[in-house]
Amino acid sequence: MKKRGALSLPAIVLGVLMLVVVGAVIGLVFYPAPAPAPDDNANATVPASQLPISPYPPCTEQDWTSQLTPSSCPVYNSQTKSWTQVGQCAGGVSHPSSEEVSCVYSAVSCTSFTYTDWSGCNQSGSQIRVVSEALPEGCVGGNPMLTQTCTFTSPCREQDWNSALNPAICPLSGEQNRSWTRIGNCSGGVSHPDTITLSCNYRTPTCTTFVYGGFSSCSPSGTQGRSLINALPEGCVGGNPVTSIPCTYVPACLEANWSNATVPATCPPSEQQTRSWTLTGNCTLGAWHPAQENVSCTYIPPVCNSFSYTTWSECTIEGSQSRSIVSQSPEGCVGGNPMLTQNCAYPYWCTEQDWTFVISPSTCPASKAQWKVWSKTSDCEGGVWHPTYEQISCT
Numbered sequence: 001m002k003k004r005g006a007l008s009l010p011a012i013v014l015g016v017l018m019l020v021v022v023g024a025v026i027g028l029v030f031y032p033a034p035a036p037a038p039d040d041n042a043n044a045t046v047p048a049s050q051l052p053i054s055p056y057p058p059c060t061e062q063d064w065t066s067q068l069t070p071s072s073c074p075v076y077n078s079q080t081k082s083w084t085q086v087g088q089c090a091g092g093v094s095h096p097s098s099e100e101v102s103c104v105y106s107a108v109s110c111t112s113f114t115y116t117d118w119s120g121c122n123q124s125g126s127q128i129r130v131v132s133e134a135l136p137e138g139c140v141g142g143n144p145m146l147t148q149t150c151t152f153t154s155p156c157r158e159q160d161w162n163s164a165l166n167p168a169i170c171p172l173s174g175e176q177n178r179s180w181t182r183i184g185n186c187s188g189g190v191s192h193p194d195t196i197t198l199s200c201n202y203r204t205p206t207c208t209t210f211v212y213g214g215f216s217s218c219s220p221s222g223t224q225g226r227s228l229i230n231a232l233p234e235g236c237v238g239g240n241p242v243t244s245i246p247c248t249y250v251p252a253c254l255e256a257n258w259s260n261a262t263v264p265a266t267c268p269p270s271e272q273q274t275r276s277w278t279l280t281g282n283c284t285l286g287a288w289h290p291a292q293e294n295v296s297c298t299y300i301p302p303v304c305n306s307f308s309y310t311t312w313s314e315c316t317i318e319g320s321q322s323r324s325i326v327s328q329s330p331e332g333c334v335g336g337n338p339m340l341t342q343n344c345a346y347p348y349w350c351t352e353q354d355w356t357f358v359i360s361p362s363t364c365p366a367s368k369a370q371w372k373v374w375s376k377t378s379d380c381e382g383g384v385w386h387p388t389y390e391q392i393s394c395t
Contacts, residue, residue, distance in 0.1 A: 054090045054091065056088050056089050056090040057089050057090075057092075058089060058090065058091045058092030058093075059085070059087065059089035059090065059091060059092035059093045059094065060087075060089070060092060060093050061093055062087065063085060063086060063087030063089045063092075063093070064083055064084070064085055064086065064087075064093065064095055065083075065084050065086050066081050066082065066083050066084070066095070067081070067082050067084075068080070068081055068101075069082065073103035073104060073105045073106065074105060074138065075105050075107075075137075075138040076105075077102060077103055077104065077105050078100055078101070078102060078103065079100070079101055079103050080098055080099070080100060080101075081098065081099050081100075081101045082097065082098045083095035083096060083097060083098070083099075105138075107138065107139065107140045108136060108138070108139045108140075109139060109140065109141045109142050110134040110135065110136075110139035110140065110141060110142030110144070111135065111136070111139070111142060112134070112135040112136075113131050113133070113134050113135075113142065113144045113145075114131070114132050114133040114134075115129045115130065115131060115132060115144070115145075115146075116129050116130050116132050117129065118148070118150075120187075120188075121150035121151065121152045121153065122152065123152050124152075125149055125150055125151065125152050126147055126148065126149055126150060127147070127148060127150045128146055128147050129146060130146065131144050131146070153185060153186055153187040154186050154187075154189075155186060155187065155188045155189025155190070156182065156184060156186035156187065156188060156189035156190045156191065157184070157186070157189060157190055158190050159184065160182055160183060160184025160186045160189075160190070161180055161181070161182055161183065161184075161190065161192050162180070162181050162182075162183045163178050163179065163180050163181070163192070164178070164179050164181075165177070165178055165198075166178075166179060167233075169205060169233060170200035170201060170202045170203065171200075171202065171233075171234065171235075172202055172234065172235045173202075174199055174200055174201070174202050175197055175198065175199060175200065176197070176198050176200050177195050177196070177197055177198075178195070178196050178197075178198055179194065179195050180192035180193065180194060180195070180196075202235075204235060204236065204237055205233050205235070205236045205237075206236055206237065206238045206239055207231040207232065207233075207236035207237065207238055207239030207241070208232065208233070208236070208239060209231070209232040209233075210228060210230070210231050210232075210239070210241045210242075211228075211229045211230040211231070211232075212226045212227065212228060212229060212241075212242075212243070213226050213227040213228075213229055214226060215245070217284075217285065218247035218248065218249045218250065219247075219249065220249050221249075222246055222247055222248065222249055223244050223245070223246055223247060224244065224245060224247045225243055225244040226243055226244070227243070228241050228243060250282055250283060250284045251282075251283050251284075251286075252283060252284065252285050252286030252287075253279065253281070253283035253284065253285065253286035253287045253288065254283070254286060254287050255287045256281075257279055257280055257281040257283050257286075257287065258277055258278070258279060258280070258287065258289050259277070259278050259280055260275050260276060260277045260278070260289070261275070261276050261278075262274070262275050262276075262295070263275075263276070266300075267297035267298055267299045267300065268299060268332075269299050269301075269331075269332045270299075271296055271297050271298065271299045272294055272295070272296060272297070273294070273295050273296075273297050274292055274293075274294060274295075275292070275293050275294075275295050276291065276292050277289035277290065277291060277292070277293070299332075301332055301333055301334045302330050302332070302333045302334075303333060303334065303335045303336050304328040304329065304330075304333035304334065304335055304336030304338070305329070305330075305333070305336055306328065306329045306330075307325055307327070307328045307336070307338045307339075308325070308326040308327040308328070309323045309324065309325060309326060309338075309339075309340075310323045310324045310326055311323065312342070312344075314381075315344035315345065315346050315347065316344075316346065317346050318346075319343055319344055319345065319346050320341055320342065320343055320344060321341070321342060321344045322340055322341045323340060323341075324340070325338055325340070347379055347380055347381035348380050348381075348383075349380060349381070349382050349383030349384075350376070350378070350380035350381065350382060350383035350384045350385065351380075351383060351384050352384055354376055354377055354378040354380045354383075354384065355374055355375070355376060355377065355384065355386050356374070356375055356377050357372045357373055357374045357375070357386070357390075358372075358373050359371070359372060359373075359392075360373055364394035364395060365394075368393060368394055368395065369391055369392070369393060369394065370391070370392055370393075370394050371389055371390070371391055371392075372389075372390040372391075372392050373388065373389060373390075374386035374387060374388055374389075374390065375388075
């Protein structure tokens, strides 16, 4: 019988072999063997028993992947192939990190175009342009738009232009501006600048337009004059300015030429009245008044002659009753003779003899309740009192 915990011989041998393999791998990774010095026996074959043992299998084509740049063959028929090892292997099939490979370029059709500007429109009604760039690079063919229809416009002639001078007459400076405007439907041909400055011969013009000051008042001699402020065109001489005209002399107004009316006729509580002025007689300037003006006045309140009162109070035991003034007229009045008190007959106190009643309904109903309806039979005040309706029990 085996003793518990003792190892068998095969297990010991297997453990030793595993330690040897692991040590060899560590030595290859961390302590690579130095390259042997060149000697005459450099080409000698190393026995297989002396070669390092690799933990990875030899590389195959499946352990490599590649990528072409550019992805499609360019016009110069060459691409760069970049290799990347993807499997865990050592030795075997190998590739450089990149290499140039030949390819066969296949031209593609052009899909995008850049053009020159359109040419001028010819008499046949068309214009052309050429392609300055086509994409994708190296493409051929495609459908570039190289012609289009247009409306032919004839070249401009002198008859297609109109000009105007500013100012119309040569000024004192001896220079005028000629402005050109194209009036015909044309293009190219005869052209003119928008504005050009020309020399001209100035001739002193005769004045035709005058600027005056205001007329003076009419003199007793029947004339009124005005001053000449300016004459046009600039630098002109002569002409026929009108500096005086005949007039009808009107004397200056006096206070006697004015009449007025004041509204309202009597001074109101606001102590303001409106005074309207009217000019009478043939005069001008001199004494003057506005058509209307506000004037101050001294208000004298009128005596009241009409009153509105409250109702009379109850008659007092002394036999009098009073009331108050609610409103009075005319507006803003004072004083007057309002009637605020009067004599009256003071009423006596009510007793039971001053009341009477009826029973409703006249016979006692099933509810055993009747109404006693009270009414006063005299003009008494205070004293005994009964409600209009009083509920009583009955049998």
